[in-house]
Amino acid sequence: MIGELALDSTGERVGDGVHGIDLSDRWGLDDGRLNGGYQISVALRALAAEVPLPDPVVASASYLRPAWPGPARVLTEVVRAGRRLATGTARLVQAGPDGVERDVLRLEASFADLAATPADPVDLTAPPELPPFEQCRTFGGDDAPPEVASVGRRMRYGVTAMPGWTRGEPSGDPSAEFWFAFADGSDATLLDLAFVVDGAAPVVLELGRGSSTVQLTVHLREHPAPGPLACRTVTRHLAHGLHEEDVEVWDSRGVLVAQSRQLALLL
Amino acid sequence: MIGELALDSTGERVGDGVHGIDLSDRWGLDDGRLNGGYQISVALRALAAEVPLPDPVVASASYLRPAWPGPARVLTEVVRAGRRLATGTARLVQAGPDGVERDVLRLEASFADLAATPADPVDLTAPPELPPFEQCRTFGGDDAPPEVASVGRRMRYGVTAMPGWTRGEPSGDPSAEFWFAFADGSDATLLDLAFVVDGAAPVVLELGRGSSTVQLTVHLREHPAPGPLACRTVTRHLAHGLHEEDVEVWDSRGVLVAQSRQLALLL
Numbered sequence: 001m002i003g004e005l006a007l008d009s010t011g012e013r014v015g016d017g018v019h020g021i022d023l024s025d026r027w028g029l030d031d032g033r034l035n036g037g038y039q040i041s042v043a044l045r046a047l048a049a050e051v052p053l054p055d056p057v058v059a060s061a062s063y064l065r066p067a068w069p070g071p072a073r074v075l076t077e078v079v080r081a082g083r084r085l086a087t088g089t090a091r092l093v094q095a096g097p098d099g100v101e102r103d104v105l106r107l108e109a110s111f112a113d114l115a116a117t118p119a120d121p122v123d124l125t126a127p128p129e130l131p132p133f134e135q136c137r138t139f140g141g142d143d144a145p146p147e148v149a150s151v152g153r154r155m156r157y158g159v160t161a162m163p164g165w166t167r168g169e170p171s172g173d174p175s176a177e178f179w180f181a182f183a184d185g186s187d188a189t190l191l192d193l194a195f196v197v198d199g200a201a202p203v204v205l206e207l208g209r210g211s212s213t214v215q216l217t218v219h220l221r222e223h224p225a226p227g228p229l230a231c232r233t234v235t236r237h238l239a240h241g242l243h244e245e246d247v248e249v250w251d252s253r254g255v256l257v258a259q260s261r262q263l264a265l266l267l
Numbered sequence: 268m269i270g271e272l273a274l275d276s277t278g279e280r281v282g283d284g285v286h287g288i289d290l291s292d293r294w295g296l297d298d299g300r301l302n303g304g305y306q307i308s309v310a311l312r313a314l315a316a317e318v319p320l321p322d323p324v325v326a327s328a329s330y331l332r333p334a335w336p337g338p339a340r341v342l343t344e345v346v347r348a349g350r351r352l353a354t355g356t357a358r359l360v361q362a363g364p365d366g367v368e369r370d371v372l373r374l375e376a377s378f379a380d381l382a383a384t385p386a387d388p389v390d391l392t393a394p395p396e397l398p399p400f401e402q403c404r405t406f407g408g409d410d411a412p413p414e415v416a417s418v419g420r421r422m423r424y425g426v427t428a429m430p431g432w433t434r435g436e437p438s439g440d441p442s443a444e445f446w447f448a449f450a451d452g453s454d455a456t457l458l459d460l461a462f463v464v465d466g467a468a469p470v471v472l473e474l475g476r477g478s479s480t481v482q483l484t485v486h487l488r489e490h491p492a493p494g495p496l497a498c499r500t501v502t503r504h505l506a507h508g509l510h511e512e513d514v515e516v517w518d519s520r521g522v523l524v525a526q527s528r529q530l531a532l533l534l
Contacts, residue, residue, distance in 0.1 A: 057481070057509060057530065058481060058482045058530045060327040060329075060375065060482065060484055062327075062346075062354050062375055062377060064346065064347045064354060065347070079329075079331065079370055079373060080331045080332070080370065084532070085481060085532075087329050087331060087373075089373070103346055103347065106346065106354075106356075106375060108327070108329055108373060108375060108482075110329060110481055110482055110530075112507070112509070114507045117507045117508040118507070119506050119507055120505070120506065120507075121504075121505065121506040122504065122505040122506070123503065123504055124441075124502075124503040124504070125503050125504075174391075214324070214325060214352060214377055215325045215327065215375075215377055215484070217327055217482070217484040217528065219511055219528075219530050221504060221506050221507070221509070222506055222507070234391075235391075236390065236391040236392050237388075237389065237390050237391070237392075237488060237523050237526070238387070238388065238389040239386050239387065239388040239389070239488050239489055239523075240379070240381045240384045240385070240386055240387075240488070240489070241384040242324060242379070242488070244486055244526065256504050256506075259504070259511065261484065261486075261528055263324065263325045263377075263486050265351070265352075
Protein backbone atom coordinates (compact mmCIF):
# COMPACT_ATOMS: atom_id res chain seq x y z
CA MET A 1 0.00 0.00 0.00
CA ILE A 2 1.46 3.34 -1.04
CA GLY A 3 0.84 5.77 1.79
CA GLU A 4 -0.80 9.15 1.30
CA LEU A 5 2.43 10.88 2.34
CA ALA A 6 4.19 9.38 -0.70
CA LEU A 7 1.20 10.13 -2.94
CA ASP A 8 1.05 13.77 -1.84
CA SER A 9 4.85 14.26 -1.88
CA THR A 10 5.74 12.86 -5.29
CA GLY A 11 5.89 15.32 -8.14
CA GLU A 12 6.61 14.98 -11.82
CA ARG A 13 9.96 15.38 -13.52
CA VAL A 14 9.58 18.42 -15.76
CA GLY A 15 13.19 19.02 -16.78
CA ASP A 16 16.82 18.19 -16.08
CA GLY A 17 16.76 17.47 -12.34
CA VAL A 18 13.65 19.66 -11.96
CA HIS A 19 10.41 18.33 -10.48
CA GLY A 20 7.05 20.09 -10.44
CA ILE A 21 4.53 19.41 -7.69
CA ASP A 22 1.22 20.74 -6.46
CA LEU A 23 1.75 20.95 -2.69
CA SER A 24 -1.24 19.45 -0.89
CA ASP A 25 -3.31 21.32 1.71
CA ARG A 26 -3.65 18.04 3.61
CA TRP A 27 -0.34 18.59 5.46
CA GLY A 28 -1.00 22.08 6.82
CA LEU A 29 -0.58 23.78 10.19
CA ASP A 30 -3.19 25.95 11.92
CA ASP A 31 -2.61 28.94 9.65
CA GLY A 32 -2.41 26.89 6.45
CA ARG A 33 1.37 26.92 6.15
CA LEU A 34 2.72 23.49 5.34
CA ASN A 35 4.36 21.23 7.92
CA GLY A 36 8.15 21.13 7.74
CA GLY A 37 8.34 17.35 7.61
CA TYR A 38 6.07 17.36 4.56
CA GLN A 39 8.41 19.84 2.86
CA ILE A 40 11.38 17.53 3.54
CA SER A 41 9.36 14.58 2.19
CA VAL A 42 8.72 16.47 -1.06
CA ALA A 43 12.32 17.63 -1.54
CA LEU A 44 13.88 14.30 -0.56
CA ARG A 45 11.62 12.31 -2.91
CA ALA A 46 12.59 14.50 -5.86
CA LEU A 47 16.28 14.12 -5.00
CA ALA A 48 15.91 10.34 -4.52
CA ALA A 49 14.62 10.11 -8.08
CA GLU A 50 17.90 11.63 -9.34
CA VAL A 51 20.50 9.89 -7.17
CA PRO A 52 21.90 6.48 -8.25
CA LEU A 53 21.82 4.90 -4.75
CA PRO A 54 18.50 3.88 -3.19
CA ASP A 55 18.54 4.73 0.52
CA PRO A 56 18.79 8.22 2.01
CA VAL A 57 20.97 7.92 5.15
CA VAL A 58 21.30 11.56 6.17
CA ALA A 59 19.37 14.68 5.19
CA SER A 60 19.84 18.20 6.46
CA ALA A 61 17.35 20.97 5.77
CA SER A 62 17.30 24.72 6.29
CA TYR A 63 13.85 26.31 6.54
CA LEU A 64 13.95 29.69 4.81
CA ARG A 65 10.35 30.77 4.21
CA PRO A 66 6.84 29.36 4.77
CA ALA A 67 5.56 26.92 2.13
CA TRP A 68 1.90 27.07 1.12
CA PRO A 69 -0.41 24.66 -0.71
CA GLY A 70 -0.20 25.07 -4.47
CA PRO A 71 2.36 24.84 -7.27
CA ALA A 72 6.05 24.53 -6.40
CA ARG A 73 9.21 23.16 -7.93
CA VAL A 74 12.14 21.14 -6.62
CA LEU A 75 15.51 21.90 -8.21
CA THR A 76 17.92 19.04 -7.63
CA GLU A 77 21.64 18.64 -8.18
CA VAL A 78 23.68 15.47 -7.71
CA VAL A 79 27.01 16.74 -6.40
CA ARG A 80 28.85 13.44 -6.03
CA ALA A 81 27.98 9.88 -6.95
CA GLY A 82 30.46 7.39 -5.50
CA ARG A 83 30.33 3.65 -5.00
CA ARG A 84 29.25 3.65 -1.36
CA LEU A 85 27.72 7.13 -1.08
CA ALA A 86 26.01 9.66 -3.32
CA THR A 87 25.22 13.23 -2.29
CA GLY A 88 22.89 15.81 -3.71
CA THR A 89 21.01 19.00 -2.97
CA ALA A 90 17.38 19.93 -3.47
CA ARG A 91 15.83 23.39 -3.34
CA LEU A 92 12.08 23.63 -2.82
CA VAL A 93 11.05 26.89 -4.51
CA GLN A 94 7.65 28.53 -4.69
CA ALA A 95 6.39 31.78 -6.23
CA GLY A 96 5.15 34.48 -3.89
CA PRO A 97 2.24 36.87 -4.59
CA ASP A 98 4.63 38.85 -6.83
CA GLY A 99 5.16 35.79 -9.03
CA VAL A 100 8.86 35.56 -8.11
CA GLU A 101 10.11 32.12 -7.09
CA ARG A 102 12.02 32.02 -3.80
CA ASP A 103 13.74 29.29 -1.81
CA VAL A 104 11.42 27.79 0.79
CA LEU A 105 13.60 24.87 1.88
CA ARG A 106 17.15 23.86 1.06
CA LEU A 107 18.03 20.24 1.59
CA GLU A 108 21.25 18.28 1.28
CA ALA A 109 21.23 14.51 1.53
CA SER A 110 23.52 11.53 1.15
CA PHE A 111 22.36 8.15 -0.07
CA ALA A 112 23.74 4.62 0.28
CA ASP A 113 22.60 1.06 -0.42
CA LEU A 114 21.84 -0.29 3.04
CA ALA A 115 21.48 -3.82 1.70
CA ALA A 116 25.11 -3.78 0.53
CA THR A 117 26.42 -3.93 4.11
CA PRO A 118 25.19 -6.28 6.88
CA ALA A 119 23.12 -4.44 9.49
CA ASP A 120 25.03 -5.75 12.57
CA PRO A 121 23.14 -3.20 14.68
CA VAL A 122 24.57 -1.97 17.98
CA ASP A 123 22.17 0.25 19.95
CA LEU A 124 23.54 1.54 23.25
CA THR A 125 20.28 3.22 24.19
CA ALA A 126 16.93 1.48 24.64
CA PRO A 127 13.63 2.18 22.90
CA PRO A 128 10.84 3.98 24.81
CA GLU A 129 8.95 1.76 27.24
CA LEU A 130 5.38 2.07 26.04
CA PRO A 131 2.39 -0.25 26.37
CA PRO A 132 1.25 -1.71 23.02
CA PHE A 133 -0.24 0.91 20.68
CA GLU A 134 -3.68 -0.75 20.96
CA GLN A 135 -3.67 -0.22 24.73
CA CYS A 136 -2.70 3.45 24.47
CA ARG A 137 -4.85 6.52 24.44
CA THR A 138 -4.73 7.82 20.88
CA PHE A 139 -5.29 11.22 19.35
CA GLY A 140 -5.10 12.73 15.88
CA GLY A 141 -6.41 10.96 12.80
CA ASP A 142 -9.74 11.33 11.03
CA ASP A 143 -11.75 11.62 14.24
CA ALA A 144 -9.70 14.57 15.58
CA PRO A 145 -11.79 17.59 16.60
CA PRO A 146 -12.41 20.21 13.90
CA GLU A 147 -9.81 22.64 15.26
CA VAL A 148 -6.95 20.18 14.65
CA ALA A 149 -4.78 21.23 11.70
CA SER A 150 -4.89 19.04 8.59
CA VAL A 151 -1.46 17.49 9.22
CA GLY A 152 -2.75 16.26 12.59
CA ARG A 153 -5.42 14.25 10.73
CA ARG A 154 -2.76 12.39 8.74
CA MET A 155 -1.38 10.57 11.76
CA ARG A 156 -2.37 9.00 15.04
CA TYR A 157 -0.40 9.22 18.26
CA GLY A 158 -0.54 6.68 21.05
CA VAL A 159 0.25 7.90 24.58
CA THR A 160 -0.20 6.74 28.17
CA ALA A 161 -1.53 10.17 29.16
CA MET A 162 -2.46 13.23 27.14
CA PRO A 163 0.37 15.82 27.05
CA GLY A 164 -0.12 18.65 29.55
CA TRP A 165 0.02 21.36 26.87
CA THR A 166 -3.05 19.89 25.11
CA ARG A 167 -5.20 20.83 28.12
CA GLY A 168 -3.47 24.18 28.72
CA GLU A 169 -1.32 22.81 31.54
CA PRO A 170 2.30 22.59 30.35
CA SER A 171 4.17 20.04 32.48
CA GLY A 172 7.48 21.91 32.61
CA ASP A 173 9.23 18.78 31.28
CA PRO A 174 10.18 19.22 27.60
CA SER A 175 10.21 15.54 26.70
CA ALA A 176 7.75 12.99 25.35
CA GLU A 177 7.47 9.32 24.43
CA PHE A 178 4.70 8.21 22.11
CA TRP A 179 3.66 5.89 19.31
CA PHE A 180 3.34 7.28 15.78
CA ALA A 181 1.21 5.75 13.00
CA PHE A 182 -0.08 7.09 9.72
CA ALA A 183 -3.86 7.54 9.92
CA ASP A 184 -4.37 5.85 6.55
CA GLY A 185 -2.91 2.62 7.93
CA SER A 186 0.14 2.68 5.69
CA ASP A 187 3.51 1.62 7.10
CA ALA A 188 6.30 4.18 7.17
CA THR A 189 9.16 3.69 4.73
CA LEU A 190 12.78 4.69 5.35
CA LEU A 191 12.20 7.96 3.49
CA ASP A 192 8.95 8.66 5.38
CA LEU A 193 10.98 8.79 8.62
CA ALA A 194 12.27 12.21 7.55
CA PHE A 195 8.66 13.37 7.91
CA VAL A 196 8.07 11.51 11.16
CA VAL A 197 10.88 13.31 13.01
CA ASP A 198 9.32 16.69 12.23
CA GLY A 199 5.70 15.61 12.31
CA ALA A 200 4.92 15.88 16.01
CA ALA A 201 4.29 18.97 18.10
CA PRO A 202 7.46 20.50 19.62
CA VAL A 203 8.06 19.46 23.24
CA VAL A 204 8.85 23.06 24.27
CA LEU A 205 5.03 23.36 24.34
CA GLU A 206 5.49 21.73 27.78
CA LEU A 207 7.39 24.89 28.75
CA GLY A 208 4.53 27.03 27.44
CA ARG A 209 6.53 28.05 24.36
CA GLY A 210 6.04 27.66 20.64
CA SER A 211 8.76 26.79 18.17
CA SER A 212 9.78 27.35 14.55
CA THR A 213 12.43 25.09 12.99
CA VAL A 214 15.57 26.76 11.63
CA GLN A 215 17.55 23.68 10.64
CA LEU A 216 16.96 19.94 10.96
CA THR A 217 19.30 17.03 10.33
CA VAL A 218 17.97 13.48 10.29
CA HIS A 219 19.87 10.20 10.15
CA LEU A 220 17.92 7.39 8.47
CA ARG A 221 19.46 4.20 9.77
CA GLU A 222 17.21 1.25 8.90
CA HIS A 223 14.09 0.31 6.91
CA PRO A 224 11.36 0.22 9.56
CA ALA A 225 9.43 -2.98 10.18
CA PRO A 226 5.66 -2.72 9.64
CA GLY A 227 3.62 -1.28 12.49
CA PRO A 228 3.61 1.82 14.64
CA LEU A 229 6.83 3.64 15.52
CA ALA A 230 7.98 4.40 19.07
CA CYS A 231 9.29 7.96 19.35
CA ARG A 232 11.27 9.79 22.01
CA THR A 233 11.52 13.58 21.83
CA VAL A 234 13.52 15.82 24.15
CA THR A 235 14.77 19.39 24.36
CA ARG A 236 17.74 19.82 26.71
CA HIS A 237 19.28 23.21 25.91
CA LEU A 238 17.65 26.62 25.54
CA ALA A 239 19.56 29.90 25.16
CA HIS A 240 19.28 33.17 23.26
CA GLY A 241 15.76 32.37 22.07
CA LEU A 242 16.91 29.14 20.41
CA HIS A 243 16.51 25.52 21.41
CA GLU A 244 17.49 22.12 20.11
CA GLU A 245 15.12 19.16 19.83
CA ASP A 246 16.28 15.55 19.51
CA VAL A 247 13.98 12.82 18.20
CA GLU A 248 14.63 9.07 18.15
CA VAL A 249 12.38 6.73 16.17
CA TRP A 250 12.28 2.99 16.91
CA ASP A 251 10.37 0.42 14.92
CA SER A 252 8.05 -2.31 16.23
CA ARG A 253 11.03 -4.72 16.54
CA GLY A 254 12.83 -2.28 18.85
CA VAL A 255 15.42 -1.23 16.25
CA LEU A 256 16.51 2.41 16.05
CA VAL A 257 15.45 3.50 12.56
CA ALA A 258 16.01 7.28 12.66
CA GLN A 259 17.29 10.04 14.86
CA SER A 260 17.13 13.77 14.28
CA ARG A 261 18.23 17.00 15.84
CA GLN A 262 16.85 20.41 15.01
CA LEU A 263 17.68 23.96 16.01
CA ALA A 264 14.56 26.09 16.37
CA LEU A 265 13.46 29.57 17.35
CA LEU A 266 11.44 29.85 20.55
CA LEU A 267 8.23 31.74 19.87
CA MET B 268 45.30 37.05 20.64
CA ILE B 269 44.21 35.73 17.25
CA GLY B 270 44.59 31.98 17.32
CA GLU B 271 46.48 30.04 14.68
CA LEU B 272 43.26 28.31 13.62
CA ALA B 273 41.83 31.68 12.55
CA LEU B 274 45.13 32.72 10.93
CA ASP B 275 45.36 29.48 8.94
CA SER B 276 41.64 29.42 8.02
CA THR B 277 41.11 32.96 6.78
CA GLY B 278 41.48 33.51 3.05
CA GLU B 279 41.25 36.54 0.85
CA ARG B 280 38.17 37.77 -0.98
CA VAL B 281 39.03 37.45 -4.66
CA GLY B 282 35.62 38.03 -6.24
CA ASP B 283 31.90 38.27 -5.64
CA GLY B 284 31.43 35.90 -2.70
CA VAL B 285 34.58 34.01 -3.68
CA HIS B 286 37.50 33.57 -1.31
CA GLY B 287 40.93 32.17 -2.16
CA ILE B 288 43.03 30.41 0.45
CA ASP B 289 46.22 28.40 0.69
CA LEU B 290 45.20 25.46 2.88
CA SER B 291 47.81 24.90 5.57
CA ASP B 292 49.65 21.60 6.11
CA ARG B 293 49.53 22.29 9.86
CA TRP B 294 46.04 20.73 10.19
CA GLY B 295 46.72 17.39 8.52
CA LEU B 296 45.98 13.76 9.36
CA ASP B 297 48.46 10.88 9.18
CA ASP B 298 48.36 10.66 5.41
CA GLY B 299 48.47 14.43 4.84
CA ARG B 300 44.75 14.86 4.12
CA LEU B 301 43.33 17.81 6.01
CA ASN B 302 41.23 17.45 9.16
CA GLY B 303 37.49 17.87 8.62
CA GLY B 304 37.10 20.47 11.36
CA TYR B 305 39.75 22.62 9.69
CA GLN B 306 37.82 22.41 6.41
CA ILE B 307 34.66 23.59 8.20
CA SER B 308 36.64 26.41 9.81
CA VAL B 309 37.83 27.60 6.38
CA ALA B 310 34.40 27.40 4.71
CA LEU B 311 32.54 28.94 7.65
CA ARG B 312 34.95 31.89 7.94
CA ALA B 313 34.52 32.73 4.25
CA LEU B 314 30.73 32.56 4.61
CA ALA B 315 30.80 34.64 7.81
CA ALA B 316 32.53 37.41 5.86
CA GLU B 317 29.55 37.56 3.46
CA VAL B 318 26.59 37.22 5.84
CA PRO B 319 25.12 40.34 7.52
CA LEU B 320 24.65 38.75 10.98
CA PRO B 321 27.67 38.05 13.20
CA ASP B 322 27.19 34.69 14.93
CA PRO B 323 26.96 31.29 13.23
CA VAL B 324 24.38 29.27 15.19
CA VAL B 325 24.14 26.12 13.06
CA ALA B 326 26.36 24.70 10.34
CA SER B 327 25.94 21.46 8.44
CA ALA B 328 28.66 20.01 6.25
CA SER B 329 28.87 17.17 3.76
CA TYR B 330 32.33 15.73 3.19
CA LEU B 331 32.68 14.83 -0.47
CA ARG B 332 36.38 14.35 -1.20
CA PRO B 333 39.70 14.65 0.69
CA ALA B 334 41.17 18.14 0.99
CA TRP B 335 44.93 18.58 0.70
CA PRO B 336 47.31 21.40 1.65
CA GLY B 337 47.61 23.99 -1.12
CA PRO B 338 45.44 26.41 -3.08
CA ALA B 339 41.67 26.16 -2.78
CA ARG B 340 38.66 28.41 -3.15
CA VAL B 341 35.47 28.92 -1.18
CA LEU B 342 32.40 29.84 -3.22
CA THR B 343 29.76 31.42 -1.00
CA GLU B 344 26.12 32.32 -1.55
CA VAL B 345 23.85 34.18 0.87
CA VAL B 346 20.46 32.56 0.32
CA ARG B 347 18.38 34.55 2.79
CA ALA B 348 19.16 37.52 5.02
CA GLY B 349 16.35 38.18 7.49
CA ARG B 350 16.17 40.28 10.64
CA ARG B 351 16.78 37.44 13.12
CA LEU B 352 18.47 34.88 10.88
CA ALA B 353 20.61 34.81 7.77
CA THR B 354 21.49 31.64 5.86
CA GLY B 355 24.12 30.88 3.29
CA THR B 356 26.09 28.12 1.61
CA ALA B 357 29.80 27.66 1.07
CA ARG B 358 31.53 25.22 -1.25
CA LEU B 359 35.18 24.43 -0.60
CA VAL B 360 36.62 23.51 -4.00
CA GLN B 361 40.10 22.35 -4.90
CA ALA B 362 41.74 21.32 -8.16
CA GLY B 363 42.83 17.71 -8.53
CA PRO B 364 45.94 16.50 -10.38
CA ASP B 365 44.01 17.05 -13.65
CA GLY B 366 43.56 20.75 -12.81
CA VAL B 367 39.79 20.43 -12.55
CA GLU B 368 38.19 21.98 -9.46
CA ARG B 369 35.88 19.66 -7.53
CA ASP B 370 33.74 20.07 -4.42
CA VAL B 371 35.59 18.94 -1.32
CA LEU B 372 33.11 20.15 1.30
CA ARG B 373 29.66 21.66 1.06
CA LEU B 374 28.50 23.69 4.02
CA GLU B 375 25.23 25.40 4.86
CA ALA B 376 24.99 27.69 7.86
CA SER B 377 22.59 30.06 9.57
CA PHE B 378 23.70 33.13 11.49
CA ALA B 379 22.07 35.26 14.18
CA ASP B 380 23.08 38.04 16.56
CA LEU B 381 23.27 36.26 19.92
CA ALA B 382 23.60 39.59 21.77
CA ALA B 383 20.17 40.66 20.49
CA THR B 384 18.38 38.13 22.73
CA PRO B 385 19.09 37.51 26.45
CA ALA B 386 20.90 34.22 27.05
CA ASP B 387 18.53 32.86 29.75
CA PRO B 388 20.27 29.48 29.44
CA VAL B 389 18.49 26.28 30.43
CA ASP B 390 20.73 23.20 30.34
CA LEU B 391 19.02 19.96 31.30
CA THR B 392 22.23 17.94 31.09
CA ALA B 393 25.38 18.55 33.14
CA PRO B 394 28.91 19.19 31.93
CA PRO B 395 31.52 16.41 32.17
CA GLU B 396 32.94 15.93 35.66
CA LEU B 397 36.64 16.41 35.14
CA PRO B 398 39.41 17.51 37.51
CA PRO B 399 40.90 20.90 36.58
CA PHE B 400 42.85 20.88 33.30
CA GLU B 401 46.10 21.54 35.19
CA GLN B 402 45.64 18.35 37.22
CA CYS B 403 44.92 16.19 34.14
CA ARG B 404 47.26 14.09 32.12
CA THR B 405 47.69 15.93 28.81
CA PHE B 406 48.65 14.82 25.35
CA GLY B 407 49.00 16.44 21.96
CA GLY B 408 50.61 19.84 21.46
CA ASP B 409 54.17 20.74 20.49
CA ASP B 410 55.71 17.99 22.60
CA ALA B 411 53.71 15.18 20.99
CA PRO B 412 55.84 12.32 19.65
CA PRO B 413 56.97 12.60 16.01
CA GLU B 414 54.37 10.12 14.72
CA VAL B 415 51.47 12.37 15.79
CA ALA B 416 49.78 14.04 12.81
CA SER B 417 50.17 17.80 12.47
CA VAL B 418 46.59 18.55 13.58
CA GLY B 419 47.34 16.75 16.85
CA ARG B 420 50.10 19.30 17.54
CA ARG B 421 47.64 22.20 17.30
CA MET B 422 45.74 21.21 20.44
CA ARG B 423 46.20 19.70 23.87
CA TYR B 424 43.83 17.25 25.51
CA GLY B 425 43.45 16.78 29.24
CA VAL B 426 42.27 13.38 30.50
CA THR B 427 42.17 11.41 33.72
CA ALA B 428 43.55 8.32 31.97
CA MET B 429 44.92 7.78 28.49
CA PRO B 430 42.32 6.33 26.10
CA GLY B 431 42.64 2.57 25.63
CA TRP B 432 43.03 2.83 21.86
CA THR B 433 46.21 4.94 22.24
CA ARG B 434 47.98 1.91 23.73
CA GLY B 435 46.38 -0.61 21.37
CA GLU B 436 43.82 -1.73 23.95
CA PRO B 437 40.37 -0.46 22.86
CA SER B 438 38.10 -0.29 25.91
CA GLY B 439 34.92 -1.40 24.13
CA ASP B 440 33.17 1.75 25.42
CA PRO B 441 32.73 4.28 22.57
CA SER B 442 32.61 7.38 24.76
CA ALA B 443 35.07 9.90 26.16
CA GLU B 444 35.24 12.99 28.34
CA PHE B 445 38.23 15.31 28.08
CA TRP B 446 39.48 18.88 28.14
CA PHE B 447 40.36 20.62 24.88
CA ALA B 448 42.72 23.57 24.52
CA PHE B 449 44.52 25.07 21.56
CA ALA B 450 48.26 24.40 21.86
CA ASP B 451 49.12 28.02 21.03
CA GLY B 452 47.30 29.17 24.16
CA SER B 453 44.57 31.03 22.26
CA ASP B 454 40.99 30.85 23.52
CA ALA B 455 38.37 29.28 21.26
CA THR B 456 35.85 31.62 19.67
CA LEU B 457 32.25 30.73 18.84
CA LEU B 458 33.26 29.95 15.25
CA ASP B 459 36.26 27.86 16.38
CA LEU B 460 33.84 25.46 18.10
CA ALA B 461 32.92 24.11 14.66
CA PHE B 462 36.51 22.85 14.50
CA VAL B 463 36.56 21.59 18.08
CA VAL B 464 33.64 19.19 17.54
CA ASP B 465 35.49 17.47 14.68
CA GLY B 466 39.00 17.92 16.06
CA ALA B 467 39.28 14.89 18.32
CA ALA B 468 39.81 11.25 17.44
CA PRO B 469 36.57 9.30 16.84
CA VAL B 470 35.43 7.29 19.86
CA VAL B 471 34.74 4.21 17.73
CA LEU B 472 38.51 3.73 18.05
CA GLU B 473 37.52 2.23 21.43
CA LEU B 474 35.70 -0.46 19.42
CA GLY B 475 38.84 -1.03 17.35
CA ARG B 476 37.33 0.72 14.33
CA GLY B 477 38.27 3.78 12.31
CA SER B 478 35.85 6.35 10.99
CA SER B 479 35.37 8.77 8.11
CA THR B 480 32.83 11.58 8.44
CA VAL B 481 30.00 11.69 5.90
CA GLN B 482 27.99 14.60 7.31
CA LEU B 483 28.30 16.76 10.41
CA THR B 484 25.90 19.29 11.89
CA VAL B 485 26.99 21.56 14.71
CA HIS B 486 24.92 23.94 16.84
CA LEU B 487 26.91 26.91 18.13
CA ARG B 488 25.03 28.11 21.19
CA GLU B 489 27.18 30.56 23.13
CA HIS B 490 30.46 32.49 22.97
CA PRO B 491 32.81 30.40 25.12
CA ALA B 492 34.44 31.91 28.19
CA PRO B 493 38.26 31.92 28.14
CA GLY B 494 39.98 28.72 29.17
CA PRO B 495 39.89 25.05 28.22
CA LEU B 496 36.70 23.40 26.99
CA ALA B 497 35.15 20.29 28.54
CA CYS B 498 34.03 17.83 25.87
CA ARG B 499 31.84 14.73 25.93
CA THR B 500 31.84 12.41 22.93
CA VAL B 501 29.69 9.33 22.48
CA THR B 502 28.64 6.89 19.76
CA ARG B 503 25.41 5.03 20.54
CA HIS B 504 24.20 3.50 17.27
CA LEU B 505 26.07 1.45 14.68
CA ALA B 506 24.44 -0.29 11.72
CA HIS B 507 25.17 -1.04 8.07
CA GLY B 508 28.76 0.17 8.38
CA LEU B 509 27.65 3.60 9.58
CA HIS B 510 27.69 5.21 13.01
CA GLU B 511 26.69 8.48 14.58
CA GLU B 512 28.88 10.47 16.97
CA ASP B 513 27.58 13.16 19.31
CA VAL B 514 29.84 15.79 20.85
CA GLU B 515 28.98 18.33 23.53
CA VAL B 516 31.33 21.21 24.34
CA TRP B 517 31.09 23.10 27.63
CA ASP B 518 33.10 26.17 28.56
CA SER B 519 35.04 26.83 31.77
CA ARG B 520 31.91 28.34 33.39
CA GLY B 521 29.96 25.11 32.79
CA VAL B 522 27.82 26.54 29.97
CA LEU B 523 26.99 24.38 26.96
CA VAL B 524 28.57 26.23 24.04
CA ALA B 525 28.25 23.72 21.19
CA GLN B 526 26.84 20.33 20.33
CA SER B 527 27.31 18.30 17.19
CA ARG B 528 26.21 15.08 15.60
CA GLN B 529 27.90 13.40 12.70
CA LEU B 530 27.15 10.37 10.54
CA ALA B 531 30.32 8.51 9.60
CA LEU B 532 31.49 5.42 7.74
CA LEU B 533 33.07 2.70 9.86
CA LEU B 534 36.46 1.78 8.45
